[in-house]
Amino acid sequence: MRAIEIAQPGRPEVLRIAERPVPQPGPGEVLVRVRAFGVNRPDVLQRRGLYPPPPGASDIPGLEICGDIVAGDAADTGLRIGDIVCALVTGGGYAEYCVVPAGQCLPLPSGLGVEQGAALPETVFTVWHNVFERGRLQPGEVLLVQGGSSGIGTTAIQLAVAHGARVIVTAGSEAKCAACLALGAEHAIDYHRQDFVEAVSEHTGGRGADVILDMVAGDYVAREQRCLAEDGRLVIIAVQGGIRSEFDAGLLMRKRQVVTGSTLRARSVAFKSAVARSLRETAWPWIEQGRMRPVIDAVFDATDVVQAHERMDSGQHIGKIVLRWT
Amino acid sequence: MRAIEIAQPGRPEVLRIAERPVPQPGPGEVLVRVRAFGVNRPDVLQRRGLYPPPPGASDIPGLEICGDIVAGDAADTGLRIGDIVCALVTGGGYAEYCVVPAGQCLPLPSGLGVEQGAALPETVFTVWHNVFERGRLQPGEVLLVQGGSSGIGTTAIQLAVAHGARVIVTAGSEAKCAACLALGAEHAIDYHRQDFVEAVSEHTGGRGADVILDMVAGDYVAREQRCLAEDGRLVIIAVQGGIRSEFDAGLLMRKRQVVTGSTLRARSVAFKSAVARSLRETAWPWIEQGRMRPVIDAVFDATDVVQAHERMDSGQHIGKIVLRWT
Secondary structure (H helix, E strand, O other), rough: OOOEEEOOOOOHEEEEEEOOOOOOOOOOOOEEEEEEEEOOHHHHHOOOOOOOOOOOOOOOOOOOOEEEEEEEOOHHOOOOOOOEEEEOOOOOOOOOOOEHHHHHHEEEOOOOHHHHOOOHHHHHHHHHHHHHHHHHOOOOEEEEEEOOHHHHHHHHHHHHHHHHOOOEEEEOHHHHHHHHHHOOOOOEEEEEOOHHHHHHHOOOOOOOOEEEEOOOOOOOOHHHOOEEEEEEEEOOOOOOOOEEEEEEEHHHOOOOOEEOOOOOOOOHHHHHHHHHHHHOOOOHHHOOOOOOOOOOOEEHHHHHHHHHHHHHHHHHOOOEEEEEOO | EEEEEEEEOOOOOHHEEEEEOOOOOOOOEEEEEEEEEEOHHHHHHHHHHHHHHHOOOOOOOOEEEEEEEEEEOOOHOOOOOEEEEEEEOOOOOOOOOOEEEEHEEEEEOOOOOOHHHHHHHHHHHHHHHHHHHHHHOOOOOOOEOOOOOOOOHHHHHHHHHOOOOOOEEEEHHHHHHHHHHOOOOOEEEEEOOOOOOHHHHHHOOOOEEEEEOOOOOOOOHHHHHHOOEEEEEEEEEEOOOOEEEEHHHHHHHHHOOOEEOOOOOOOOOOHHHHHHHHHOOHHHHHHHHHHHHHHHHHEEEHHHHHHHHHHHHOOOOOOEEEEEEE
C-alpha cells in the first residue's frame, strides 16, 4: 500500500509517499481501507521531530481516518465489514490502509461524505472529553474557545451551542471571527485588536467564562484566570505558547477555579472506546440533525500532502484540512 | 458580654477583652453561649490586618465555637435550645455569645468535651470539602498532606485513614512526624531534612500522590506537580508560600492533573449547611466510634488569648489551640 512517511524531521517537503505492507488487524481490531484522513497539529509537530509517536504506534503520522472496514472483528460495536466508519487512530492514518481498535470506530453519519467523516474524529473526541467530561460545561454556561476558527475551535463552538451553552471565541482575523459567529458563537474577539481578558469580562458583565478551552498555555494562563468565573474550569489541550505557566493561587482559591488539561493520543483503547460510545449517543444525532457540521478548509489529494501541510503551517486555514486517496 | 477585639493590626498584644452587646439571632439563626472556641490561622492574619472579615461578618475574630443553644430557631436541623453544638461561624467566635445559622451547627459528638468540640468545625469542614468533595479522595488512594501536624493536617490524616485512604505527610520536626504517624499516616517526611518530591515519589514507587492538600502554594506548586500521580488533584487551601505559582502545562496535560483550591469563610450558608449535613452522616459517626479525635495542642483561658496567639505564632504547636470561657 501507499503511505506517507516522514523522511527526516523538518519542513513539509520531508513528507513523501512510500510503499509499506498492509497492516494486519489483531483481536478486537479492524482493518480500514482509508478513503480520507485529516491533518492535525500533532502531525505537524511529529513531522518537525517534536512529538514522537507513543510506544507501539506506527511511525506513519495521522490520527483520524474515514473509510470502509475490509477485515477484522467489530462484533462488539455493531459495525460490520463494508461499513464506512470514522475512526480515531494512534498513528498510521496517512496510508491507504490502517488498523484500528473497533471501539474507536463510529459509523459515518448519514448525509456526510468521507472527507467530512475524516474531519470529525480528532476534534470531536478532543472537544467531547475536554469540554463536556473534564470541563463539565452545562447548558446556559459560557464557554470561551481560544482559536475558535481552528478545527478544534469550530467543533467546540457547534457542540457547545447544540448542548445549550453560550460561546465566546478568540480568533486572529476579521474573517475568522465572522466564521465563528456564523457557527453560533455569540461573541468573537479578534486577539490582534483587543485584549481578551477585558473583552470576556465586559461581555459577561464581569462574571467571566465558566469553561475556557485553551491551546496556548504559557502566559495565557494567568490572563485566562482573570476572566474565568467563580467555579470556572480552565482546560488546556495544547501548549502553543510554551509549557511554563504562572497563576495566582489566591485568586484560584477565592474563585474556586480548576486548572486541568489532557492529551488524547496516549490514552487507552478502553478510554477512547468509552468516548466513542458517548459521542454516538449524543454528538452523532446532533450531526445527523444538521446541528453540527465539520468545517472543512480544504481537501487535497493525498499525493499533495506537502501542500496540505504548507497550508496548515500558514495558519490561514479556517476549519479542517483533509487529504483523500483517489 | 465579654468579647476579644483587635485594638489595631499587630502582634498578639493587640488582642484585648472588651464589652459588647449580646448579638440577636435572625430567622434561621441560633444564639450560642460560647463555652470554648478554636484559634485558626485566618484569625492570626486578621489580627495582623491581612485578612479583613467578609462583608456582613463581625469585626470580632473567631471561626469556630462550641457551646449551648440559648435562643433562636433551629427547627430544620433537629437541634433544640439547650443542646450543646459545634458551629462554624463567619466571625465573632471570640466572644461569650455568638449568632450562627442553624445549618452550620452540629451536635457535640458523644464522648467529647466542649474544648474538643471547639477544635472540630474549621478543620472538619475544610478537610471534608477540599479532600473529599473537591479532591474526590477514594479509598486506597494516596493523600499527601503538607503540614501534617497542624489542626488541618491532623484532621486530614484521621479522616482520610477512616475513609480507607493511605496518607503521607510532611512536617517540620521529628516530634511532629511522630505525631502524624501515631494518627495513622503511613509515611512522614521531615521537610527540613528531605526533599518531599523525592520522598513521595520513592514511597509510591514513582507513582506519586493522588491528592495533595496544600497550604503553601508559591514555589511548592511546581514541586507538587512532580510528585502528583496521573489524574492527581492538587487542592490549595492557603498560600503561606505566596500567591505567585508556576506550573508545567505540558506535565499537567500528560498526567491529566487538576489544580484547584477554595476558601471556606466567604461561602454561602447553604453551602456550609450542606457540608454540615454530609459531616453528620459520615465524619460524625467516625468521631463517635473513636476513629477520629481532634488533636489538641493546648487549652488556654479566654483571658489568656495573647499567650494562645503567641503559641500559634511560634509554630511549635501540634494540633489545635483552644480557648475557653471560665
